[in-house]
Amino acid sequence: xxxxTQTPRNRxxxxxxxxxxxxxxxxxxxxxxxxxxxxxxxxxxxxxxxxVKDINKGEISDGYSVSRQAxxxxxxxxxxxxxxxxxxxxxxxxxxxxxxxxxxxxxTRLTVL
Amino acid sequence: xxxxxxxxxxxSYEGQEVNITCSHNNIATNDYITWYQQFPSQGPRxxxxxxxxxxxxxxxxxxxxxxxxxxxxxxxxxSLSDTxxxxxxxxxxxxxxxxxxxxFGTGTRLKVLA
Numbered sequence: 289x290x291x292x293t294q295t296p297r298n299r300x301x302x303x304x305x306x307x308x309x310x311x312x313x314x315x316x317x318x319x320x321x322x323x324x325x326x327x328x329x330x331x332x333x334x335x336x337x338x339x340v341k342d343i344n345k346g347e348i349s350d351g352y353s354v355s356r357q358a359x360x361x362x363x364x365x366x367x368x369x370x371x372x373x374x375x376x377x378x379x380x381x382x383x384x385x386x387x388x389x390x391x392x393x394x395x396t397r398l399t400v401l
Numbered sequence: 402x403x404x405x406x407x408x409x410x411x412x413s414y415e416g417q418e419v420n421i422t423c424s425h426n427n428i429a430t431n432d433y434i435t436w437y438q439q440f441p442s443q444g445p446r447x448x449x450x451x452x453x454x455x456x457x458x459x460x461x462x463x464x465x466x467x468x469x470x471x472x473x474x475x476x477x478x479x480s481l482s483d484t485x486x487x488x489x490x491x492x493x494x495x496x497x498x499x500x501x502x503x504x505f506g507t508g509t510r511l512k513v514l515a
Contacts, residue, residue: 298456330488330506330508331445333501346501388494390437390445392443392444397442
């Protein structure tokens with residue numbers, strides 16, 4: 289969905305580096321999510337936020353942190369990247385008033401060497 | 402959380418109707434059933450959502466029996482471009498749902514053959 293943007297789209301980094309992935313949306317949705325997808329597998333929820341003051345851990349939050357800077361912005365940080373965090377990362381938004389269906393960004397492909 | 406079970410993969414030929422069934426035996430009263438489609442290296446895209454009986458939109462139909470313990474996504478006359486992974490999710494989209502309830506799982510990998 290073009291209304292959900294992610295930066296960067298691709299990133300290669302080294303073990304131990306701090307990395308931030310950013311997500312912005314123009315859909316006006318309150319809810320935002322970060323997912324991780326490993327090759328051939330489904331999506332795993334890392335963190336989610338139902339409004340600016342709300343942050344919740346998902347299935348696999350260890351090694352990650354998030355910040356909800358505004359309704360439209362939700363960033364994901366890897367404090368000290370490790371190789372098994374190499375994956376495709378997706379941001380998504382949803383509107384509870386519209387069936388809570390999720391709209392996904394284009395993804396960020398992260399490689400940790 | 403309502404656990405869902407779907408076939409890992411399916412093959413079909415162009416022009417055929419494809420039905421993908423999802424089992425969700427512990428679905429709760431307020432839960433809706435939502436299906437997403439994902440192409441390689443892209444984020445999932447919403448296809449259809451329903452609560453009971455039948456829902457139809459321009460791309461698919463969703464059949465939900467009275468006991469709601471399963472649902473079937475129906476794709477009419479598939480084409481090669483329908484090759485993708487299809488996810489069935491069950492969760493409560495109502496305003497009182499205070500926690501996240503959706504699990505994507507591994508989905509069903511549909512391959513459409515010429």
